[in-house]
Every structure is written in structure tokens, then in C-alpha cells.
Amino acid sequence: MRYKIFKENVEYIETFNKIGTRSYKLGINQFADLTNKELQASRDGYQMFSYQKSPKASSFRYENVTAVPSSMDWRKKGVVTGVKDKGQYDGTCNTSQAAKITGYQDVLANSESALLKALAKQPISVAIDASGSDFQFYSSVIFTRECGTDLDHGFTTVGYGTGSDVTKYWLVKNSWGTSWGENGYIRMQRGIDAEEGLCGIVMQASYPIA
Template sequence: MAISKFILVPFLLIVLVSGLGESFEFDEKELATEESLWRLYERWGNHHTISRGLKEKHKRFNVFKENVNHVFTVNQMNKPYKLKLNKFADMSNSEFVSFYARSNISHYRKLHGKRSGGFMYEQATDLPSYIDWRERGAVNDIKEQGKCGSCWAFSTVAAVEGINQIKTNQLLSLSEQELLDCNFRNKGCNGGFMEIAFDFIKRNGGIATENNYPYHGARGLCRSSRISSPTVTIDGYESVPENENALMQAVANQPVSVAIDAVGRDFQFYSQASLGFIREIDWLTIIISSGNVNLKSVGKVQGVFDGYCGTELNHGVVAIGYGTTEEGTDYWMVRNSWGVGWGEEGYVRMKRGVEKAEGLCGIVMEASYPIKY
């Protein structure tokens, strides 16, 4: 018995640090010269398995240098989040935005003049102080849209997957590709609206599973032969009033599609969760008492994004929860579609309770959710 107590400590440390294997760290010394920066660039490319021809590498090297300096500079600041050199590190911000944040969804309600439907959660009171729909089995693994402006489809599908699990206790992975190919009122890889996609699913009698209609990241012919039962149906959708309390009422009951302004450079390289940026365990105290091992943080739990962004909505994501850090910072837990290498393994905690009525990055301006009775 005594041996097992002592084995637990290194094992626990291995578990904690093993999650860092996917992160890419660099040292200030690597920024000192062009030669060291070039070696860093090559090491970054090998880490992310990004292959470029020599001419293209030289072209993108200057962009990479700018991004490295930005990430390093921001990480020296007293911000409640950190950045990392993810797979987007040799893309300029404008190039990044053109590929990954181009849904052009900012004027949907302006075009329609009002919100769609009522608001079934208007009378919801006594809301929980914390909810994460991943813990309740209503959120699938992170997906990746690729170089296709299909975030609106991923946002729509994740919200439908969530309400279907809540109502049926069955979490299915549904088809973003069907929306790209068959939802003609939206524009495929050139952007779309979640509310239009909800309406399509209702009118179409459901949406296919991902297995039956897999994603390939480009708009193609609508392949109705791929759409076979069982499909997941919804009974409609509603828009959330444009305030944070209403969004809390909705998210407390189901995952909610939201639109944000995602063009900021910090958002492009957002990284940190409470354990996602540690290089050492020096901020953890291992307390061994009577054979029990406890972990106590002696530093700040970071990771809540509060960086620069506007309200020109251009990216569809999903609010899958909310909470408050130990330091008292309120946040939204948001699911993205840029793969697990971005953010907190595909997620971002965005500051909640900001002074601006539209919420951080406009998160409350275009929220909507599917209805399933």
C-alpha cells in the first residue's frame, strides 16, 4: 500500500504535463537573430506538419516573424489570457480572416427587421451559476471547418446536436456538408446564417448524420441519396433577445448558436486555459497527507479572453456554457470549429458581464437556438 501512494505522485505529474505535448513553446533567445528565427519557423512547421516550398516559406517567413513578436509581446503583458504559435502562425491576420471568419452574418436581423419567433425561456429564473453542456453529454468532439467559410453550418449543427441529445438522450454527429450542399439560401463556403439553416432543417424534415453525409469542406451538388433515415428533426427555432441575461437564460437550457467578431489578432492566436500554458509545475503545490494527493493552484487561473474585437459579426460559434473563475471573472464557454489545436483544445472562454450592451465581440447580437419538443 505504501508503494502505491508514492507512485501516484509522478503518475499524476505525468498526466498533468502530457497535455502539453501538443503545444508549441519557444524561448526569447530564438527571436534574437534571423537565423534563430528561421530555425524556429522550421521547427514550428515540423511540429504542425505544415509543408511549404522554399519560395513560399521565404514569403511567409516575414509574416511568421511578425506573428511571433506579437505572441511574445502579448504574453509578457498582464492579460487574463495567453497566446500561442498555433497552425495559423504564418498567415497574416487579413488572410486568416478571409479563410476562417467570413460568414457575413452581421445584417440578418436588420434585413428581417425583428427577431424570429418568441423567447420560450423568458420566464426562466433561478439560473445555475455554472453550466457546461459537455459535462451533460450534449456536445460532440471539436470539428474543423478547414479553409471554407462554413462556420455557420458548424454552429447550426452543434446546436441541433445539443437539443437532440437533451430531448432524446442520444448524441449524434450530424452533417454540416448537407447544409453546405443543399441549403441554397445560404452561400456555402462563402458564408451563411444560422437562423436560415435552422429553417432549412425544419422545412427539409430533418438533417442527415455525418456518417451518411460526411464533410469535405467545399460546396458540391446536393446528394439527396445520402440523406437516409434516421434523420434528426427540429420543430423550429427562436432568436434570443440581445442582452446577456437572455443569453444566460437560453444557455442554461441548451447550447445556443451565437455570432461574434473574430478578426482580432489575439483571437487568432488565443490559447490559454488553466493548465494549457504551463511550462513548469512551479505554481502547483503537491500536498501529500495521509496517502492523499491534492493539487492547489498558487497562481491565477487564466484563459478568459477579453481582447480587442468589434461588432462586425463574421463568425458563427456555439455558447455551450458559462461560469465564473476563482478570481471572479464571469465568462461564456464557446465552442469553435477550428480544430483542437486552436484555443483551449478548440474552445474559448470569453468574458461575460462587459459594459457594452452587445457583449464582448457582439456575442449577444445574433444568438438563436433550435426548438425540439
């Protein structure tokens, strides 16, 4: 049975890449012998912060930011930890456990502009609908697949930029190990028409407060 699942997934990946209707690529990874349902069941799903909102953090800290760099990659500034595979990930959006966190503050919901302002200042936790097969086997290039808004997995956005084909993207860190995606990262299209962003990325963005 496991081999049958693997074979079917490989056929899906190869067919997708051969047809080439999307610019991004899929690849065989550690989830190639799992059905999509099995992958979802192996993860504990998305849970929002267990921290209480701080009374001092009732407003969006970066609301008045007026100018942001054309691109940002917090990895180059040495503030992003290495990618790890958390296995049965609990889905909570923890950007760091190195410092004591007393609360968190929300980025304005359904606003790519607000997320961009915040991300220009620090990495930001987000929730995404990562339930699709293309997410499971994502390998490289900017992800542009339409998906839902049933937020089921926590990620950390660590930057943004523009691809060689001028497609704008969010740089997102996952917790599925370095064999998934672009060494554990995914570039997701930004600047789309949907107010919630691709896969709901701007619906519930937050950052911790020390």
C-alpha cells in the same frame, strides 16, 4: 514570405505574453504563418440560419426562467460533439445536424441575461466578431480583449462560469480544431458594460427547433 509572416507573428505573441497587460495568453497554432487578413479571407464569413422561423416560435422560450445555476458546462452532460476544424467554415450557426431542424428561435438581442437563461437550458448558437489577431492566436485564460461588433464567425456557447480571479465568462466552442485555444474552446468575459456583450456575442444568439 511565409517564414517572415511566421516570425512576425511569433514576435507578436511573445511580446504580448511578456508584457502581460492582459490576463489571457496567446500561443503559436496552425494560423501562425498566416496574416490576419489571410485568415479572414480563408473563412467564408458569418451567415445567419437559412431556416425559416417557425410560426410557433415567435416568442423567447426561456423568457420566464427565474433561476439559473451558478455555472454550466454542457460538455459534462454529453450533449456537445467533439471539436473539429471545418476549414473554410461557412459561418452558419448549426449546433447540431443529428436531428431534423424545422426552424430556429432567437434569444432576445443585446441581453446577457437572456443568453444566460437560454444557455442554462441548452447550448446556444452565437455570432462573434473574431477578426482580431488576439482571437487568431488565443491560447488560454479568459479572453477580455475589446473588439468590434462586425459579426463574422459562428460559434456555439456550451456553458458559463466564473474564473479563479472572479471574472465571469461564457464557454464557447469554436470550429478551428483542438490546437486553437483551450482544446478548441475559448472562455470569453461576460458581465461587461456593453449591451452587445464582448465581441457582439449577445447580438444574434439563436437555437434550433426540431
